[in-house]
Every structure is written in structure tokens, then in C-alpha cells.
Amino acid sequence: MKNQNVTINGITISIPEYYQKVDSMPDDPADSVPYMVQTGNAMCFALIFPIDESKSLPRTKESLISGIRQFLGENQGLIQVEAAEDYVYSIVKTLKEPSGVQYILNYQRFYPEFILNVQAFFEEIGTTGTRDSVVYEICRRQGLVGADGDVFKGWAKDPYDETITEGALMNLSEQEQFDEQFPGFPLSLCREFVRSITS
Numbered sequence: 001m002k003n004q005n006v007t008i009n010g011i012t013i014s015i016p017e018y019y020q021k022v023d024s025m026p027d028d029p030a031d032s033v034p035y036m037v038q039t040g041n042a043m044c045f046a047l048i049f050p051i052d053e054s055k056s057l058p059r060t061k062e063s064l065i066s067g068i069r070q071f072l073g074e075n076q077g078l079i080q081v082e083a084a085e086d087y088v089y090s091i092v093k094t095l096k097e098p099s100g101v102q103y104i105l106n107y108q109r110f111y112p113e114f115i116l117n118v119q120a121f122f123e124e125i126g127t128t129g130t131r132d133s134v135v136y137e138i139c140r141r142q143g144l145v146g147a148d149g150d151v152f153k154g155w156a157k158d159p160y161d162e163t164i165t166e167g168a169l170m171n172l173s174e175q176e177q178f179d180e181q182f183p184g185f186p187l188s189l190c191r192e193f194v195r196s197i198t199s
Contacts, residue, residue, distance in 0.1 A: 009050045014196050039184035046120035057088050057108050077168035086110050095168045100124040103190045122186035131182045135173035
């Protein structure tokens, strides 16, 4: 994968080369730089901008997960949360009406002078549910889902707390191992974006 460089506050980061810089909107954060890309299955929009320490996300995985859970709606669920020494991020799923899924990335990388903040949205477009359907069928044939009269048993669960049964739980098709099979889909693009800016 080829990358392009983006400079914010004198710091250069990398994002995938296929993103195009677009015009800022009046409500965008100060000093933000917006980028977009569209594939046959995804519309992606990312805002990259500096913030100060007062707007820092929690810096431990447990605290970040706990904080996110307080704000999740009935149509949302956790996909991934990571915390390292110099960055943290979360990916949250939102079920759209009448169909489709949007993945929201909140990413912060910590520098001595400021925090690099990324807010990005990766939305399913076109024919929705393709990744779910293909992977579900693979899992069904392997006996990984469906039992006791419930065709979706074993299909979805919270990645960090199996006692949680409400909301839009992460399903098996959203595991990272399937990203390579669906490179133009929103969650695959979201994780690729994370790898670029973290590298």
C-alpha cells in the first residue's frame, strides 16, 4: 500500500495515497484538514486536526472502553479499542436506517506539543450487507453459527464483554481476518487508515 504525507502543526503523518483532500466546511474544527475517498462499497471522510491536552481521550484501554460505553446508542456497538504508549483509538459501529453500517474512528496520537486528533467516518454504500452475508455462509458451513433452533447463535458478541447482549454487537464478519477479502469495504478501509497513520 502506498501512502501520502500530511503535515499538521509541523508533524508529518502518512495516510493512504488514494484519499483526496477536500474543502473545509464552516463547522470543521480549527486547523483541520479533510480527506475523502469513495469506493463501490464505501464512502470515507476523515478530519485531521491538532488539539490540546484538555481534549485527550483516556489513555488506557479499560478507561477508553468504559467511557465509550456510556455514550453508545441502541444502534451502536464496539468493534475495536486499542491503547499504546503514544496513541489510542476506537472503532464504533452504527447501524443506519433503513440499511447499511457506518464505522466511526476516533484516533489520537500524542506528541510533546499537542495531540493529533482524527475523526473519520466509513459508511457502507451501494449494495449493503454483502460482507455479512458471505462470511455468515462460510461460518454456517463450518458449523460456527447456528444451534438450538437459532440460526444466528454464535454470530455476534461484544469483543470485550460477552455478558453484554444489547446494541449492535460485533459479528464474525467484522473480524480483521476478513479485511483482505473485502478491501473496498468500510471496515477494511478504516483499519487500513489506522495502520497508515500509526506506522
